[in-house]
Amino acid sequence: MRYSFLSLLANGLSGQSRWTPAWRDAAPKPAYDVIVVGGGGHGLATAYYLAKVHGIRNVAVLEKGVIGSGNAGRNTTIIRSNYVLPGNEPFYEWSMKLWEGLEQELNYNAMVSQRGILNLFHSDAQRDAYARRGNAMRLAGADSQLLDRKQVRAMYPFLDFDNARFPIQGGLLQARGGTARHDAVVWGYARGADRLGVDIVQNCEVTGFLREGDAIVGVETTRGAIRAGKVAVAVAGSSSRVAGMAGLRLPIESHVLQAFVSEGLKPLVDGVITFGAGHFYISQSDKGGLVFGGDVDGYNSYAQRGNLPIIEDVCESGMALMPRIGRLRLLRHWGGIMDMSMDGSPIIDRTPVPGFYLNAGWCYGGFKATPASGWCFAHLIARDAPHEVAGAFRLDRFRTGHLIDEKGVGAQPNLH
Numbered sequence: 032m033r034y035s036f037l038s039l040l041a042n043g044l045s046g047q048s049r050w051t052p053a054w055r056d057a058a059p060k061p062a063y064d065v066i067v068v069g070g071g072g073h074g075l076a077t078a079y080y081l082a083k084v085h086g087i088r089n090v091a092v093l094e095k096g097v098i099g100s101g102n103a104g105r106n107t108t109i110i111r112s113n114y115v116l117p118g119n120e121p122f123y124e125w126s127m128k129l130w131e132g133l134e135q136e137l138n139y140n141a142m143v144s145q146r147g148i149l150n151l152f153h154s155d156a157q158r159d160a161y162a163r164r165g166n167a168m169r170l171a172g173a174d175s176q177l178l179d180r181k182q183v184r185a186m187y188p189f190l191d192f193d194n195a196r197f198p199i200q201g202g203l204l205q206a207r208g209g210t211a212r213h214d215a216v217v218w219g220y221a222r223g224a225d226r227l228g229v230d231i232v233q234n235c236e237v238t239g240f241l242r243e244g245d246a247i248v249g250v251e252t253t254r255g256a257i258r259a260g261k262v263a264v265a266v267a268g269s270s271s272r273v274a275g276m277a278g279l280r281l282p283i284e285s286h287v288l289q290a291f292v293s294e295g296l297k298p299l300v301d302g303v304i305t306f307g308a309g310h311f312y313i314s315q316s317d318k319g320g321l322v323f324g325g326d327v328d329g330y331n332s333y334a335q336r337g338n339l340p341i342i343e344d345v346c347e348s349g350m351a352l353m354p355r356i357g358r359l360r361l362l363r364h365w366g367g368i369m370d371m372s373m374d375g376s377p378i379i380d381r382t383p384v385p386g387f388y389l390n391a392g393w394c395y396g397g398f399k400a401t402p403a404s405g406w407c408f409a410h411l412i413a414r415d416a417p418h419e420v421a422g423a424f425r426l427d428r429f430r431t432g433h434l435i436d437e438k439g440v441g442a443q444p445n446l447h
Contacts, residue, residue: 034138053218054098054225059232059257063091065412066250066259068237068273069266070094071103072213072398073390075220075231076405077265077412079137082227084406085413090229091259092221093252095236099217102267105335105367106398107290107312107324109303111148111208112173115164118423118435119376120171123396125420126403127173127207133402139219141211142317148208148303149178149186151352153197157307161203168205176204187304191354197308208303210314216401240277246385247277263388263412265404268333268368270391277384282373282429283392284444286327287366289337291345293359295319304352311348320362323349327369329445337366369394375447376435379407379417380426388412389426394447 032038032051042049065081067074070092081087094100110130112123134141152158158177165175179201184192192199221231232254241249241256249258266273268285300315313323325345328337342364349356372378372392377400382389390408393400407421417424423435429442440446 053222054231057091057230057232059091059093059235059252059254060230062249062258063230064089064259065261065263066090066257067092068250068262068264069101070098070221070231070233071101071265071267072217072220072401073265073267073404073408075217075224076401077263077390077408078229079220079224079227080406080409081413082224082229085409087413088228090224091257092224092229092231093235093237093250093257094231094233097233098221098231099214102367102369102397103217104214105290105365106213107314107322108210108213108398109148109208109312109314110143110211110399111205111303112399113148113150113164113168113175113203113205113208114437115167116435116437119437120167120173122403122407122420122424123400124168124171124173125406126400129402129406130211131207133216133219137219137223139215139222141215141219143211144209145207146209146302146314147204147206148305149183149202149204150305151183151199151202151307153200153308155200158201165203174205174207176206178202178204186302187300189299189355190304190352194351197351202307210303213398220405237273237276240387247387261386261388261412263390263408265390265408267391267393267397268370270370270389272333274382274389274391277382277387279382279384281389281391284331284371285333286330286369286371286445287332287334287337288324288327288369288395289341289345289364289366290322290324291342291364292316292362293321293356294362296321296359306348306352309348309351311345311352313349313353321356321359327371327445328366333368335366335368337364369397371444371447373429373442373444374434374436375438375440375444377404377424378426379404379411379421379424381411381415382426
């Protein structure tokens with residue numbers, strides 16, 4: 032069924048009885064051309080673009096739980112392309128362009144809202160760094176605008192501009208940035224892939240790999256063995272675990288990233304704001320709750336929950352930026368498992384194991400990268416060559432020294 036005003040009207044008149052499931056809950060076949068392990072945004076986008084762009088439709092997406100039950104539904108929904116390094120910025124700008132046409136492409140309301148993202152700066156040195164970042168964005172075709180204190184005050188007069196420790200001096204604005212509904216993105220890609228013939232197999236956990244010599248030729252699952260010409264893994268924080276089954280040790284650590292939602296408010300924050308003197312970012316959902324987050328917890332974990340020290344750190348940063356939020360009640364919080372790479376940038380590459388392809392190491396950039404990640408991973412799988420905007424995301428860069436250290440903090444995952 033194609034969604035439209037007419038289909039909405041027809042189903043309304045029929046008592047909502049004619050809607051069909053958005054995608055099939057498929058049973059696994061004995062063999063596929065490609066198996067994508069991981070039913071989150073990246074895995075589903077990969078399957079969709081394999082079918083849509085490359086015509087490879089004998090594809091299965093295997094998800095150990097239900098669609099969207101992992102990191103895809105455990106983030107703060109921000110989309111942006113305000114990166115600085117050549118290895119990153121063209122990729123994320125391509126992702127922004129795909130976001131801008133995503134709802135028409137998928138015939139699904141992903142609630143893409145280009146409300147703008149503002150990165151605040153608090154010192155002369157930080158202003159210079161943001162000016163450099165804005166110039167790098169423009170060279171890659173992205174939009175950027177360096178704002179002074181007066182311009183920022185006109186946008187958000189309720190911020191604490193005269194904080195003694197962190198006075199706000201201005202900000203870098205990307206007007207095309209914003210948010211999207213994380214669940215809807217996953218559902219849209221699942222529906223789109225299913226319409227093109229992709230099998231989406233839920234409650235199917237991968238427990239091992241089938242081998243012929245050195246090559247991987249399929250997977251062992253809780254629903255039996257499934258053979259494949261190629262196996263592609265996009266499992267975020269579980270990347271090290273799954274790759275370990277194939278005998279690979281990845282340059283990745285898994286950490287918990289917490290996110291928070293407050294009680295509902297009248298409209299207050301109409302864009303996305305980031306605090307330049309600490310790791311804090313905030314926006315407002317359509318329901319009125321303030322959605323915010325900060326740093327990862329500083330220890331390795333596969334748990335989808337965090338600890339109190341980071342809650343305290345995030346709330347302190349929020350209070351330094353917006354003292355008025357101190358009166359709010361916290362409605363809920365959650366944790367996502369982050370696959371933190373050694374340089375803070377992702378990996379989209381073939382592995383040394385024949386037939387085994389890897390999409391991992393997304394750190395904080397996973398959700399915003401969803402369309403481009405799927406596009407570039409599908410290109411790699413179909414053509415056995417990297418896409419031009421993802422050519423720097425090589426697995427062997429950690430051996431050769433070609434790191435993409437966006438934050439400039441070295442090869443220590445938890446600092447990214």
